[in-house]
Amino acid sequence: MIQVMVDFDRCDANGTCAALMPDVFQIKADGQLELLNAEIDDSREGELEEVILCCPVGAIAHS
Secondary structure, three states, X not given: OEXXXXXXXXXXXXXHHHHHOOOOEEEOOOOOEEEOOOEEOHHHHHHHHHXXXXXXXXXXXXX
């Protein structure tokens, strides 16, 4: 399993991650990002790498 990490201090909740992986990231009604799944299957590493590259503020990482 891959651990998904979000630096909420850096996050500007622009929604790119939620658009690319809506089952993992969601923008709440108050405009803040919510991490729905802190672990994803190894087979989704490519998807997560795309999200990491597309995050304009570099708030997403994995381990």
